[in-house]
Amino acid sequence: MSYEQTADAEKKVGEVVHFYPKAGAVAVLLTDGGLSVGDAIRISGQGVEFEQRIESLQLDGRPVQAVEQGRVVGIKVVERARPGAIVYRIGRSRLPR
Numbered sequence: 001m002s003y004e005q006t007a008d009a010e011k012k013v014g015e016v017v018h019f020y021p022k023a024g025a026v027a028v029l030l031t032d033g034g035l036s037v038g039d040a041i042r043i044s045g046q047g048v049e050f051e052q053r054i055e056s057l058q059l060d061g062r063p064v065q066a067v068e069q070g071r072v073v074g075i076k077v078v079e080r081a082r083p084g085a086i087v088y089r090i091g092r093s094r095l096p097r
Helices: none
Strands: 013-019 025-030 042-043 050-053 058-061 061-066 072-076 087-088
Touching: none
Parallel strands: none
Antiparallel strands: 013 025, 013 087, 025 072, 042 050, 042 087, 058 061, 058 072
């Protein structure tokens, strides 16, 4: 089953490698999949647990709409996250638009 076919699917896509407190953003190494603006994610581990929809992504300091596996991407986050936390793409129905 693909991600599109399962509304409540959850898939690990990467790991937080750095938190930028002034920007309220994280750097995420995408080890197991890509991400797009509008995707719903869950960040879990290292004492944090929260879900949010991706409002913006940055690659090499520039805004992008999508990033593929193997890259480090910047994501604006709603809460503090710590290096080592795991990032999951979650089902579309879990968060309101």
